[in-house]
Amino acid sequence: MSAALLSVTGAVKHFGGVQALRGVDFDLKAGEIHALLGENGAGKSTLMNLLSGVYTPDEGEIRIDGEPVTFSNPREAQAAGIATIFQELDLVPSLDVAANLFLGRELMRAGGMLDVPAMRREAKRRLEAIELAIDPARLVADLSIGQRQVVAIVKALSYASRVLIMDEPTAALTVGEVERLFDIMRKLAASGVGIVYISHRLEEVPDIADRVTVMRDGRIAGITEPHTPQAELVRLLVGRPLDELYPERAKKAGKTLLSLKDASFRLARESAGWQPPSGISLEVKEGEIVGLAGIMGAGRTELLSALYGTGLAGRWQGEVAVDGRPVKLDSISAARKAGIAFVTDDRRGSGLMLRMAVGLNLVMSVIRRISPAGLMSPRRQAEAVRQSFGQFDIRPKNPDIAVGALSGGNQQKVVLAKEILGNPRLLLLDEPTRGVDVGAKGEIYARLRALAAQGLGILVASSEMPELIGLCDRIVVLRQGRNVAEFNGGVDEHTVLAAANGREA
Amino acid sequence: MSDQKISVAASPAASSPAATAAKHRVDPLAIIVRFQSLIGLVLVAIGGVIFSPRRHGEILFLNPDNIANIVRAVSETGIIAIGMTFVIITAGIDLSVGAVLGLSAVVTATMMISGGFGLISTIIAVLAMGIVFGVVQGTISTRFRLEPFIVTLAGLQAARGLALIVSGNQYINISYGDGPGLAPPVFAVLGERLFDNTVPVATIVFIIFAALATLVLNTTRFGRYVYAVGGNERAARISGVPVSMVKISVYAITGFASALAGIVHAGQFNFGSANDGLGYELTAIAAVVIGGTSLFGGAGSMVGTVAGTIMLGALANILQLNNITPATQLLATAAIIVLAAVLQSLVRRREGLGR
Ligand SMILES: Nc1ncnc2c1ncn2[C@@H]1O[C@H](COP(=O)(O)OP(=O)(O)OP(=O)(O)O)[C@@H](O)[C@H]1O
Numbered sequence: 131m132s133a134a135l136l137s138v139t140g141a142v143k144h145f146g147g148v149q150a151l152r153g154v155d156f157d158l159k160a161g162e163i164h165a166l167l168g169e170n171g172a173g174k175s176t177l178m179n180l181l182s183g184v185y186t187p188d189e190g191e192i193r194i195d196g197e198p199v200t201f202s203n204p205r206e207a208q209a210a211g212i213a214t215i216f217q218e219l220d221l222v223p224s225l226d227v228a229a230n231l232f233l234g235r236e237l238m239r240a241g242g243m244l245d246v247p248a249m250r251r252e253a254k255r256r257l258e259a260i261e262l263a264i265d266p267a268r269l270v271a272d273l274s275i276g277q278r279q280v281v282a283i284v285k286a287l288s289y290a291s292r293v294l295i296m297d298e299p300t301a302a303l304t305v306g307e308v309e310r311l312f313d314i315m316r317k318l319a320a321s322g323v324g325i326v327y328i329s330h331r332l333e334e335v336p337d338i339a340d341r342v343t344v345m346r347d348g349r350i351a352g353i354t355e356p357h358t359p360q361a362e363l364v365r366l367l368v369g370r371p372l373d374e375l376y377p378e379r380a381k382k383a384g385k386t387l388l389s390l391k392d393a394s395f396r397l398a399r400e401s402a403g404w405q406p407p408s409g410i411s412l413e414v415k416e417g418e419i420v421g422l423a424g425i426m427g428a429g430r431t432e433l434l435s436a437l438y439g440t441g442l443a444g445r446w447q448g449e450v451a452v453d454g455r456p457v458k459l460d461s462i463s464a465a466r467k468a469g470i471a472f473v474t475d476d477r478r479g480s481g482l483m484l485r486m487a488v489g490l491n492l493v494m495s496v497i498r499r500i501s502p503a504g505l506m507s508p509r510r511q512a513e514a515v516r517q518s519f520g521q522f523d524i525r526p527k528n529p530d531i532a533v534g535a536l537s538g539g540n541q542q543k544v545v546l547a548k549e550i551l552g553n554p555r556l557l558l559l560d561e562p563t564r565g566v567d568v569g570a571k572g573e574i575y576a577r578l579r580a581l582a583a584q585g586l587g588i589l590v591a592s593s594e595m596p597e598l599i600g601l602c603d604r605i606v607v608l609r610q611g612r613n614v615a616e617f618n619g620g621v622d623e624h625t626v627l628a629a630a631n632g633r634e635a
Numbered sequence: 636m637s638d639q640k641i642s643v644a645a646s647p648a649a650s651s652p653a654a655t656a657a658k659h660r661v662d663p664l665a666i667i668v669r670f671q672s673l674i675g676l677v678l679v680a681i682g683g684v685i686f687s688p689r690r691h692g693e694i695l696f697l698n699p700d701n702i703a704n705i706v707r708a709v710s711e712t713g714i715i716a717i718g719m720t721f722v723i724i725t726a727g728i729d730l731s732v733g734a735v736l737g738l739s740a741v742v743t744a745t746m747m748i749s750g751g752f753g754l755i756s757t758i759i760a761v762l763a764m765g766i767v768f769g770v771v772q773g774t775i776s777t778r779f780r781l782e783p784f785i786v787t788l789a790g791l792q793a794a795r796g797l798a799l800i801v802s803g804n805q806y807i808n809i810s811y812g813d814g815p816g817l818a819p820p821v822f823a824v825l826g827e828r829l830f831d832n833t834v835p836v837a838t839i840v841f842i843i844f845a846a847l848a849t850l851v852l853n854t855t856r857f858g859r860y861v862y863a864v865g866g867n868e869r870a871a872r873i874s875g876v877p878v879s880m881v882k883i884s885v886y887a888i889t890g891f892a893s894a895l896a897g898i899v900h901a902g903q904f905n906f907g908s909a910n911d912g913l914g915y916e917l918t919a920i921a922a923v924v925i926g927g928t929s930l931f932g933g934a935g936s937m938v939g940t941v942a943g944t945i946m947l948g949a950l951a952n953i954l955q956l957n958n959i960t961p962a963t964q965l966l967a968t969a970a971i972i973v974l975a976a977v978l979q980s981l982v983r984r985r986e987g988l989g990r
Pocket residue numbers: 145146148149150168169170171172173174175176177217525526534535536537538539540565567986987988
C-alpha cells in the first residue's frame with residue numbers, strides 16, 4: 131500500500147453556529163479514484179473546500195506526501211497541483227469559454243498582450259479532447275448548465291497535476307457525456323493523479339471508483355468497497371434502509387392541460403449550431419408526469435423556458451393551448467396567468483437570492499398571496515414557510531439563514547419548494563433533483579406524485595435516465611429541438627438513449 | 636450584517652421549525668454589523684462629549700441649540716439618503732439627486748416669485764417634477780438596459796442644465812409677504828423650529844419621511860419586491876416580480892425625495908440657486924453605506940440610513956466645534972466609510988458567502 135498522496139486528519143469546521151465538519155480523517159492515494167458519498171449537508175463540499183484552499187480548517191491538518199501544508203487561498207492549493215471542479219461552478223459568465231479556461235493562466239504574446247487566437251485554438255483542442263463541440267468564443271452566460279459543467283471540468287483538468295477534486299461533476303450530464311468523462315478520469319488516474327469524486331448517482335460508483343468513503347453529519351460514516359451493493363451503500367448514507375425510490379404511477383390521467391401542435395419558437399440568443407425547434411407536438415394531462423429526454427443541446431431547457439415565456443425572440447408559432455384554449459405564452463406574466471410555474475436548473479443564476487434568508491426565498495413567488503392589500507402579512511408568510519418546510523426536508527430547519535449557506539442539495543429543495551407553494555396547475559421542472567441525495571430524491575418523487583394525484587400536470591426534463599424512467603408516466607424524447615419519439619414510463623434505458631442519439635434501438 | 640437584517644423581517648417565520656434552530660449560535664460580529672450605524676452613532680456621540688469644547692462648564696456639543704443644528708443640517712441629505720436606500724437595495728445608484736435638489740429649489744423659488752403661483756400648487760408641481768424626472772431615468776435605464784450609473788450621471792448634467800436655464804444663473808431670492816412676486820410667509824416655517832423653538836421643521840419633515848419609508852420598505856409588497864430585485868434580478872423576474880416597474884418606482888422615489896429636499900432647501904435658505912445640493916449625492920450614498928446597506932443590493936435597512944446620516948452630521952459638528960479644517964473632516968468621513976464596508980465584508984466572509 132502506497133503512502134497517502136493527500137491526507138486530512140481531525141478536520142473541524144464551523145460556519146457561525148453550524149458545525150459542518152466534526153473531526154474528519156480522509157486520505158487519497160496516487161492513481162486512485164476515491165468516491166465520496168453522503169447526504170445533503172453531510173459536509174462533502176466543505177471538506178473539499180478545505181483541500182482546495184477555499185476555507186481554512188478550524189482544527190486539523192492537511193498533508194501532501196506526508197508533509198503538513200496550509201492553504202490560505204485556492205491559488206496556493208492550485209500551485210500544489212490540486213485542481214477542483216466546484217459544485218457551484220466558478221466560471222465568469224461575462225467572459226467567453228476560452229477566457230474562462232485560461233483565467234489566471236493567460237497565454238501572452240511578447241509585449242504583454244493577450245494571445246487570444248492561441249487561447250481559442252488551445253481551448254478548442256481541449257474541448258474536442260472530450261468530444262464536445264463548444265465554441266470557445268461563446269460567452270459562458272449563453273451556455274447551458276451541462277455545457278458549463280463541461281467547461282469547468284476541462285478547466286480543472288488542464289492543471290490537475292497531482293490531485294483532482296470533482297464535486298458532483300456529472301449532475302447535469304447525460305449518459306454519453308458521463309462515459310467520456312469517466313474515460314478521461316481513468317486515463318488521468320493511470321498517470322498517477324489522485325481523484326476525489328463526489329456524486330449522488332450511486333449507480334456510477336462501481337463503474338468508476340476504487341474506494342468509497344461515506345460521510346454523515348460532518349463525520350466519516352464508513353469506508354467501503356465500490357462493489358458494495360447499492361442497498362448497503364444507501365444504508366450507510368442515510369443511516370437506515372430506504373423504501374422503493376419511485377412512487378406508483380398514476381392510474382389514469384385527466385383532461386389535457388397543455389397541448390402543443392406543430393409548435394415552434396425562436397430563441398432571443400441563438401448560438402452557432404443551434405437549430406431552432408420546429409414542429410413540436412406534445413401533451414401534458416392533468417395528473418400526469420411527462421418526462422423530456424435528450425442529449426445535451428437537444429433543447430430541453432430551451433423548450434421549458436420558452437413555455438414559461440423566457441428567452442424567446444418574438445412569439446410562439448403553431449398551436450399552443452392550455453385547457454383546450456389557445457394561449458400566447460410569450461411572457462412570464464402570460465405563463466403565470468395560465469397557471470404555469472417553472473423550476474430552473476440554474477439555481478444560483480436565476481433560482482435563488484443567495485444572500486437572502488431561506489424563508490424570504492421560499493415565499494418569493496407567492497408575495498402577492500401573502501400581502502393582501504399590498505401589505506406583507508407576517509402570519510401568512512410564516513404559514514407559507516412552514517408549509518414548505520413540512521413538504522420538503524430542507525436542512526438545517528431554519529428559515530432565517532442565508533440560502534447561499536445551505537448545501538447544494540438543500541438549495542435545490544428550496545428552489546423546488548418555492549414554486550410548488552404557488553399552487554400551479556402545470557409545473558415545468560428542469561433537472562429538479564440536481565445535487566439531491568437519494569433519500570431526499572425519494573421524498574421529492576413522492577411529493578410530485580401526490581401533487582399530480584391532485585390534478586397537477588408536470589413536465590420534467592432530466593439528464594438522469596433512471597429518474598425519468600422511474601418517475602414519469604410518459605417520456606418524450608427531444609432531438610435537435612423536436613420531439614422524435616415517445617415512450618411509456620418503465621421503458622428500458624437503451625431504447626430511450628437510442629432515440630435521443632438518433633440511432634436504431 | 637445585512638442578511639441578518641433581512642432575516643428580521645422574516646423572523647416571524649422563524650419560530651416554526653425550531654428543533655435545530657436552537658443549535659445556531661449567533662455570531663457577535665454579525666450583531667455588531669447589524670447595528671453598526673447605531674453603534675457608530677453612539678460612539679460618535681460619546682466622542683463628541685469628550686472632545687467638545689466647554690464654556691462655563693457647559694458641554695457645547697450637548698447644547699440643545701447645537702443638537703438642533705446637527706439634525707437640521709442633515710435633514711436635506713437625510714431625505715435624499717432615504718430615497719437612495721431604496722435604489723441601492725435594488726443594486727442601483729442615483730447620481731442625479733443633488734442636481735435635482737438644485738433644480739427643485741430653483742423651480743420652487745421661480746414659481747412663487749416670478750410665476751405668481753401659490754404655495755400648494757408650487758409644492759405639488761415641484762414634487763411631481765421630481766417624480767417625473769425619476770420615472771424618465773428609470774424608464775430609460777430599464778427600457779434600454781443601461782446602467783443606472785450612466786443614466787443618472789446624464790440626469791445630473793441635465794438637471795443642472797435645466798436649473799441654470801430656469802434661474803438664468805442667478806440666485807432667485809425669496810421674499811415673503813402677500814401679493815404677486817412674494818412667497819406666503821408660512822413657507823418660511825421650513826427654516827424655523829417648533830415646540831418651544833427646539834425642533835427644526837426641516838428635521839420633522841425628514842423624520843416623517845423616514846418613518847413612511849421604513850413602513851413601505853418593511854411592511855409592503857413593494858418593499859419586498861425591492862429586496863427581491865436587488866437579491867437576484869433574474870430570480871425575481873422568474874418568480875413573477877414586476878422588475879421594471881419596481882426599478883422605475885425606486886427612481887421615482889429618489890426623484891420625489893430630491894424634490895422634497897429641494898423645497899426644504901429653498902424654505903430654509905430663502906433662495907434657489909442652480910448650484911444648490913452640489914455633491915449631496917455622495918454624502919447620501921455614504922450615509923446609506925455606513926447604515927449597512929449593501930451596494931451589491933438585496934440587503935439594507937432604513938434605520939441604518941437614518942443613523943448613518945445623523946452620525947455623519949454629528950461627526951462634522953464635533954470637528955467644526957473644535958475648529959478642525961474641512962480637509963480633516965473629509966479624511967475622517969473616508970475612514971468611517973472604509974471601516975463600515977470592511978466590517979460588512981468580514982461578516983460576509985465569516986459566513987462563507989463572499990471571498
Ligand atoms: N458558507 C456557509 N455558511 C454557513 N453554513 C454553511 C456554509 N457552507 C456550508 N454550510 C453548512 O455546512 C453543512 C455542510 O455543507 P456542505 O456543503 O459541505 O454539504 P454537502 O455534503 O456538500 O451537501 P450537498 O450534497 O447538498 O452538496 C451544511 O449544514 C451547510 O448548511
